[in-house]
Amino acid sequence: MGVDNAIEFTDSLLYEKTGQHLSDLQCCILQQVWGGKTYRAIAAVAGYSEGHVKDVASQLWRLLSDVLGERITKGNYRSRLVYWLKRAKRKVITVADRVSPHLHTAVAAPAPAPTTDNIDPHFIGRDAHIQTLEDLKSQGHKIIVIQGEGGLGKTTLAQHYLRQTSFDILLEWRVAQETSSLTDVEHILDEWLRQDLGDEPGQDLSISLSRLKRHLKQKHIGILIDNLEPALDGNGQFVPEARSYAELLKLLSDFSIQATTLITSRDRLCEPGIKAHHYRLPRLTFVNWQQCFSYHQLRLPTTDEILQRLHRAYGGNAKAMEILCSTVQTDFNGDLAAYWQAYGANPLAEIDLKNLVISQIDRLQCLDPVAHQLLCRLSCYRYQAIAKLPLAAVLAQGQEQDAQRAIASLRNRSLIEMEHGQYWLHPIIRAVAIERLRQDAALWHQANQAAAHYWTSSITVLKSIMDAQQALEAYYHHIAIDDYSAAANVLLKSRHNQWQQFLPLASSLYRMGFLHPVSTVITDVLTHLENESTPLLQVSELRNILGDIYWITGEIQAAITCQESTLSTTHRHLDNVTNLDARRHYYLQMLNIDSQLSLGLYAMDLWELDQAKDALTTVINQGENTRHQAWADKATVALALTHAYQGQAQTASTLAKRCLHTFTHQSSQSGRLAYFIQLLGQTYGQLGHLDQAKNLYQQALNFAEAGHYPQVKAKALTGLATISRQHQQPAEALQYHSQSVELFDGIGAKCDLAYAYVELGHTYLSLQKVDVAHQYWHQALALYRDIDAQKQMHRVLNLLNNKQS
Incomplete structure (x- = not known):
């Protein structure tokens, strides 16, 4: 039973009992629970809070429990509904509804005739x-x-x-x-x-x-x-x-x-x-094969000899049985004797499954060349992260009118699998098809290009992790045809995301927490691009993104190298500004300013505060009152925090107020500024304005949770922990610390984790637990040593030397 049937059955049960149909959210919950999803995952799909989803689900399980007279839960809903549906429908849909009417009078029952009552044709004998x-x-x-x-x-x-x-x-x-x-x-x-x-x-x-x-x-x-x-x-x-x-x-x-x-x-x-x-796994028995052929109302000879020989030849293989049933029904009008007569005593030259598939695909090529080409082209899809294809992805591989008919042809011959509107190829069928596709270099190239175009064009906004994964599929298709420049363009294609930002795919992915996967695909494609005559700007933008990933994971020296390389390239091109159109100039200047901003943030984490101020001031000077004002606003926030770190309270306060005013007027888009909102929270915290700091941290936390931005969430939690400590609420502080440390540790954010350990040490020191405080400061010291942040190491060593009980 599929999920659609389950929901329909559930809806009918509730309507009969309550007179109310399932709501859209209830249907969504049932669909996702059927697939084993957590309430958190369901909330992300449905667009509601996890708490609201749990409340609706709890009410739904109670209703179903009342209707069925037994306890129904998230864990047993699927198995119990299958049980009740089987009770409600003792027999499968009649054979007459599944075959063409002209076959009904021609059916000859085998002897003995195995029953086809209560069997699933796709699960016979199991x-x-x-x-x-x-x-x-x-x-x-x-x-x-x-x-x-x-x-x-x-x-x-x-x-x-x-x-x-x-x-x-x-x-x-x-x-x-x-x-x-x-x-x-x-x-x-x-x-x-x-x-x-x-x-x-x-x-x-x-x-x-x-x-x-x-x-x-x-x-x-x-x-x-x-x-x-x-x-x-x-x-x-x-x-x-x-x-x-x-x-x-x-x-x-x-x-x-x-x-x-x-x-x-x-x-x-x-x-x-x-x-x-x-x-x-045992093979299907001859009786199982009889059941399947009878279920499909195929005309069988009066003796079992032909079917027995086929069963022996294919060793009772389930896929072979399925393909043979389909071939007899589709190509021989349901007549097994006609099939046998066409192929003779030895129906196929070889009897293993691969050769059966080859024979079936050869016949398809003769009878329906359009369907044959569609089958081959569909083999270019990976069927990994996206295991099943929507209809649109299938249609992308051919003319829609022809493709619809070709899909029917493939389904009739059991050469494509389909469930709930999703399509995929059996591994053996894909193996044969992709071997043929690769033999035709032009068709291989066209199929992968069409697949890449589909994945790129079908995802216009990144609202979820699944959206991002589907968009990334295009990268792999370009790699398959050695088009590394196009693969890079997939990573660099900008889309609006859940934070109201317009960012390259790679940037959105790493903000979602996919640091290692994004680092891998960027470094892989850069290896090829740097050896080709590729536009340097494409390489530079990839290095700019890779630099930020290195920064988060604690490889700051590698991050600095990436940004300095980007700056070098953009400076060279900007020197030839007369040869650039306005759009290209804007892009170069944006990349230049973004790299400067990144270097300023890196320097802050290394506690190279004067160096950070120089870089941030450069960003402000270049971006203020230009189309790059957004970068100047971000740099101003970071600069305010830098002054606060250095004890320059008046300057920090002036800059912070300016930033607060700017962010207030951008409230409708402030989700995209979540990282810098928490930086502003740090600034107000350093200045002692705890209520304002707490408000900013909470804003950042809300945006991060709504848009799945784990780094910002963890930084906001660390900030809330420090405020709770200063309000002498150590239990609450430790709870915030625990969450933030786990998140930082999870995504491998070394610099942030080291800072979190320092703050956690301060909290334990406030509880007079000096040994525990020292333990966390030693952990911070080890991380800073690994990062090679000399001035941060010096700060922690001072804590260890000075903060004694």
């Missing part, structure tokens, strides 16, 4: 296998590898089992279909922690694994790792590119966690140190 998985889970196996050849139904079985079992949360990872496209395990953990578990990933693999383990101990979680074999070598061990996968699987095999992990793979997993039970 009830016993579901029970086997349940038995293995009950025996305490944490990792179960469902092993078997392609097309056996491993993924279908795993998904069906996980969805019908009452897990609190479902996590899914589709391993790349090719070894060359394997995804870093850090990216997978980022996805699970941030989107599914409502947590922040760590700055390195070990921290992210530790956080995942905490969730796995607290919640009953089902995990599917699909199609593992591209990550394995000939000995069943991980290839060098996937060595870190072993660390994740070792965690998932830990007996202290509540999770159950299903892995599908054609190959056996033989990695030392990973406890996994291998379950070789």
Whole structure:
């Protein structure tokens, strides 16, 4: 049963009981819960607060409990609704509704005729296998590898089992279909922690694994790792590119966690140190094949000989059964004897599944060249982070009128999968199709260009992490055709985001907390661009973004190098201003000012305050009363804080008041200024205006939580902790500190984390806990040493030497 049927059934139940239909929010909650999403994730999708979503959901579970006469919860809603729907609908939709009317009178029942009542045509013969998985889970196996050849139904079985079992949360990872496209395990953990578990990933693999383990101990979680074999070598061990996968699987095999992990793979997993039970999935029986052919009302001979020979030839393979049913129905008017007569005693030269797929695609090429080309072009999509395609992505690969008919042709032949309006290719079908696509260099190039154009044009505003991930797909398609300049343009394409900013994709992604993934794609593309005759400005803007990522993660010297390189390039071009049009001049000047602003912020974190003031003053002088006034406003905030740090209260106060006035008049857009609002909060805090500081921190916190900006959220929490300490509210201060430290640690923001440790030390000192204070100051010292922030190290050493009990 799909989620649409579930919601329709739920709606009918409630309407019958209450006379009211489900609201849009209730439908959204049911849809997301069906997919195993957390309330936090549902709130992000629905556009409501997490608390409101929980309240509506709680009321919904109570209503359903009353209707069904048993306790319904978020955790068991799916399994219990399946049970009640089966009770309500004892039989599947009649066969007559599924086949063409002209076939009805021509059906010849096989002997003996297997019943087709109460069967799911996509899940024939698997009830016993579901029970086997349940038995293995009950025996305490944490990792179960469902092993078997392609097309056996491993993924279908795993998904069906996980969805019908009452897990609190479902996590899914589709391993790349090719070894060359394997995804870093850090990216997978980022996805699970941030989107599914409502947590922040760590700055390195070990921290992210530790956080995942905490969730796995607290919640009953089902995990599917699909199609593992591209990550394995000939000995069943991980290839060098996937060595870190072993660390994740070792965690998932830990007996202290509540999770159950299903892995599908054609190959056996033989990695030392990973406890996994291998379950070789049995093939479908001849009776199962009879059920499937009868269900589709195919005309079968009076004897079973032909079907038995086909069953033996394909070893009971589920995908082969599906393709054969479709071929007989579509190409031979439902007549198995006609199919057999066409292919003779040896229906195919080869009998393995890949050759069946090849034969089917060869026939498609002869009968429907348009559908054949669409199938090949659809194979260029990665089916990884975005595992299923919307219809628009399919249509992007052909003329809409032809594509609609071609999709029907592919579905009729079981060469494309579809569920709830989403499309994808079976891995074996994709493997055959992409091999053909790559043989035609022009078509390979066109398909990837069309896919890249679709992903770029379909995402106009970045409102969520999913939007950003879809927009990033275009990058991979350009990389596939070695168009590195176009790949860079994907990263640099600006869109409005949830903070009312107009930023390049890469900038929005790293603000969302995707520091490591963005750093990886930028450095990868820069490696190629710097060896080509690429416009230097494109390289410079990428370095400008990469510099800010290095800064946040504590690699400040590398960050400075990136910004100085950008400044050098922009200065060279600005010297030739007479040859530049107005738009290009604006862009160059903006990039120049932005790099200067970044250098000023870096210097502040290094406590090089005079250097910071010089850079910030330059930004103000260049931007004030120009189209770059926004940069001058930001620099003024930072300059005010710098003066406050140096004890120059009058100057700091004057600048802060000017900034407060500016921000007040930009309140409708202040979400884009969240970082600088918290800087202004720091300034007022340094000046002793605690109420104003608290108000600014709270504003920044609200914007950061609404737009998922973890760095700003953590900095605002640190500021609120210092104010609580000054108001002699240590318990509240420690609570704020705990949240901010965890966030900074999660995104790997070393400079910010070191500052947070310093402030946490002050809070413990106010509680007369000198040893604990020193402990955190030593941690701050270690981070500043790692960053090579000499003056910050000197400040912390002074604290350790002077703040004695």
